[in-house]
Amino acid sequence: MTQDYTPTNDRTKVSGALPFPFNQQTFCRYEPVEQRIEEARVLVIDDLLRDERDLSEVAREEWGELLAAELRRERLIAGMAIENILNNVSRLVKRPTTEVAHLAEVADAAKSFAPDAIVLSGTLRDFDYYKQSILDDFGQFIRTTQIPVLAICGGHQLVGLSFGARVVTLDKLEQHEQRAARPLEYQYRFVRITESADPIFQNVNCSDPNAPARILRVWQNHGLQLDRVPEGFELLATSYLCRNQMMVKRTDGQLIYTVQFHLEKSFEDWNKNRTRWEHPNDSRDGRILFENFLTLATRS
Numbered sequence: 072m073t074q075d076y077t078p079t080n081d082r083t084k085v086s087g088a089l090p091f092p093f094n095q096q097t098f099c100r101y102e103p104v105e106q107r108i109e110e111a112r113v114l115v116i117d118d119l120l121r122d123e124r125d126l127s128e129v130a131r132e133e134w135g136e137l138l139a140a141e142l143r144r145e146r147l148i149a150g151m152a153i154e155n156i157l158n159n160v161s162r163l164v165k166r167p168t169t170e171v172a173h174l175a176e177v178a179d180a181a182k183s184f185a186p187d188a189i190v191l192s193g194t195l196r197d198f199d200y201y202k203q204s205i206l207d208d209f210g211q212f213i214r215t216t217q218i219p220v221l222a223i224c225g226g227h228q229l230v231g232l233s234f235g236a237r238v239v240t241l242d243k244l245e246q247h248e249q250r251a252a253r254p255l256e257y258q259y260r261f262v263r264i265t266e267s268a269d270p271i272f273q274n275v276n277c278s279d280p281n282a283p284a285r286i287l288r289v290w291q292n293h294g295l296q297l298d299r300v301p302e303g304f305e306l307l308a309t310s311y312l313c314r315n316q317m318m319v320k321r322t323d324g325q326l327i328y329t330v331q332f333h334l335e336k337s338f339e340d341w342n343k344n345r346t347r348w349e350h351p352n353d354s355r356d357g358r359i360l361f362e363n364f365l366t367l368a369t370r371s
């Protein structure tokens with residue numbers, strides 16, 4: 072649409088629709104959340120460290136006497152992360168069945184629970200703090216599973232690592248080279264969609280659900296990123312600070328969606344004090360993506 076600019080007393084009068092991205096709403100002020108998914112079996116994977124069994128020698132040496140306190144913090148954050156994911160499932164599915172297992176148990180849990188979908192939580196620590204056998208076993212599982220997977224933040228990085236990408240800081244340094252004072256991508260940020268035709272983006276555009284969405288407004292909290300899009304994956308969304316914000320793998324009979332941001336934060340924290348982990352919800356986009364994933368998973 073051509074815009075009309077008429078100078079008036081050193082000011083510019085603008086009429087017509089605003090240009091992209093301002094004409095795409097990222098939050099609907101009134102939009103009832105309907106449970107459109109009848110039922111789903113969802114296996115939620117806790118990717119954070121549990122106890123000393125999970126630690127590498129690097130973690131033991133660097134934590135030293137603080138080891139017990141650091142593991143307590145790990146478990147505290149894990150509890151909030153898993154609660155958020157389960158909350159999404161329960162609010163989006165009429166008859167949900169869920170089970171929680173640890174990263175080290177993913178293969179056995181998937182076999183015994185037989186889920187429709189697997190959701191991988193975020194992480195808190197660098198991956199060289201993890202015992203290598205845990206990462207190797209997960210890699211073997213994720214490269215062969217036929218169960219649809221949604222991987223969030225650290226889970227996104229774990230998937231990329233398993234398919235040959237490197238996990239580096241936002242300054243593109245190795246993890247051990249910049250443990251402290253890292254740049255972070257934090258709070259709500261805009262992310263540009265690169266493949267708007269992907270079904271994961273259906274109904275994201277609030278102003279016109281049938282129109283393709285071009286941006287996402289999502290909650291970010293990370294200081295690591297993947298250095299590239301692994302072979303077999305397609306980039307779905309990007310940003311200036313972290314190129315690989317979202318990707319998908321549809322080859323070899325797999326359906327794996329991964330997101331660097333925290334799409335599970337879309338339901339929470341209206342009545343809580345603002346902290347690094349809890350905040351008023353300012354965007355619906357994460358909820359829509361989560362719902363679309365569950366819809367795709369239960370149809371496969």
